[in-house]
Amino acid sequence: MNEERKLDDRKLAVLRAIVQDYVGTEEPVGSKALVERHNLGVSPATVRNDMATLEDEGYIHQPHTSAGRVPTDKGYRLFVDRLTEVKPLSGAERRAIGSFLDHAVDLDDVVARTVRLLAQLTRQVAVVQYPSLSRSTVRHVELVALTPNRVMLVLITDTGRVEQRLIDCPSAVGETVLADLRSRLNTRAANQRFAEVPTLLQDLPEAFEREDRGAVAAVLTALFEALAEQTEERIVIGGSANLTRFPHDFPLTIAPVLEALEEQVVLLKLLGETADAGMMVRIGHENAYEGLNSTSVVSVGYGSGDETVAKLGVVGPTRMDYPGTMGAVRAVARYVGQILAAS
């Protein structure tokens, strides 16, 4: 606040112009070029003075003396926060999203299409998290006897995901016991949230004969594990070839990014920081993970109805078209949410 006091409207306009031009041209932008392209109504000299103070405040930076200016992370931050609006997509783009996603046949397909779409739309690397189950509910639990001592547990969730587990039981379990267990599991757990399930089933073994309790416990353990593992989410990425669109600072910055993109853990953390509501923009060094220090991440939650079930976003160079990217990310997230709600 105190700092921004020093920045009058024109200086902000200059910063905005610098960001816009730099994003467009990928080259440091000088005072003369600025006044030519934007009608600021002042002379280059004035702009130079403004630039000097902007640089003092750390919003822009010049690579070398007598080069143009380049926005710093702080400059982008101010730009995103106060100098621009999310740019809505064109009607054509909206229709494209719709017609592309509407043809998805199942959850995997929805996610796969979403990631492709996002990558194409933003021309950047897209990251989509599978719908998280921590907030979702159990739709059905199925037990299948493979051999007397082996049971297959299948967990079906309300978002349509399926998780299976092979269980080795300490003792043979009869079909009757299995049927009993199956029905009890479903009565108690169906439509319950994941987090609740362990509590609800805690005392289940007591309902069974002593000799079957070991098997029941094994099944419960497997179920809890499956529930827990579902919370660690899978992530799909796409459009990594877009990274090569920056012939600039090449192998230096691209290698760590590729590495980061292969680390599910890193990506999960990254997306995890997104607030449930609202869009997150992390610019350059704001990213905790070092490999992403020269990239920005735009992410947002999506979900069916009001609830956020997962996040999606894009990773690109700090020099990106923020309004456009944010618009695309938001639009795609909304549409995916609708698809999920409908199915």
Add this chain to the structure above:
Amino acid sequence: MNEERKLDDRKLAVLRAIVQDYVGTEEPVGSKALVERHNLGVSPATVRNDMATLEDEGYIHQPHTSAGRVPTDKGYRLFVDRLTEVKPLSGAERRAIGSFLDHAVDLDDVVARTVRLLAQLTRQVAVVQYPSLSRSTVRHVELVALTPNRVMLVLITDTGRVEQRLIDCPSAVGETVLADLRSRLNTRAANQRFAEVPTLLQDLPEAFEREDRGAVAAVLTALFEALAEQTEERIVIGGSANLTRFPHDFPLTIAPVLEALEEQVVLLKLLGETADAGMMVRIGHENAYEGLNSTSVVSVGYGSGDETVAKLGVVGPTRMDYPGTMGAVRAVARYVGQILAAS
């Protein structure tokens, strides 16, 4: 055959030396350096003559006059076919494979670990296909009534994969009918190969009351679809950051490769060309897909027991350590096969 007549042993030795040196240094190799590093027992001048004929025959090539020689695709091909042996892994490497893969907990984990391992071992991009089900058998089919009109079909295979399908039935199906159908499905389809199943179940609707036949048919359709879709395989890749280890011909060659790697179809085709037995090495332009024209692909089938259930391999620059890469790929494939057989 006719061509190779012209190449006596020493010329072959020269070619071998050129390939080895070039792979090591990444720089065109000249006659003098060659005789220094390998004790060929002849003078540089002689080597030059040999090089001249090798170049006439198209095995090597010089970037410009008065530069060293670089192997051509044809040169690598001859090298792989006749001038080298697959290099077995060291004991330490073998142990590393074992201890890394042995900790896998389920099929997804096996695949995920395999792809990481392969990428690390070869320092290249690893590609692993999920075990194919076209040759596998049905372990169990489960039907779960979600609502009277909606049934969830769960297909469990002998490789531990699970596929689910949501079915909208034209008419409500009672639990009795469902149980009947479930048991009939399993009696007939269990332990049968995928390809056989449709034939075996063809006349199943006739066993049911007229009013249920629509529902039965819907279930069968879904099942057949699921079986068919399983045959289209999923592919996992890893180690794409290794692509950046060639600062040489950078964005030119890396972008199409990244694109290819994201195209499941391309990868499937690529791996599909691998013969079931034996290793495939596709060098440079031997790859049908244009984007991979400056890369080589080393792939091999793997499976539990004698059967090949899927393929895996690596993608790297044509200038790669073929013996080492082939050794690593083969070793990993064998080990994964063992793991699958055991589980």
Add this chain to the structure above:
DNA sequence: ATTGGCACTCCTGCATCCAGAGTGCCAGAA
């Protein structure tokens, strides 16, 4: 068939130079 010698070619690295773009500062105008 092999080798040493030799002239030739071409890349690479280095230093130099020039033009262009951009800046900072200052003194004068609004």
Add this chain to the structure above:
DNA sequence: TTCTGGCACTCTGGATGCAGGAGTGCCAAT
């Protein structure tokens, strides 16, 4: 005050030229 025009200065990037080195092809001699 705030803005503007002018001016000297700096720095990059591309072009040019030059010397060194590595490598080749050819030829005559072994």
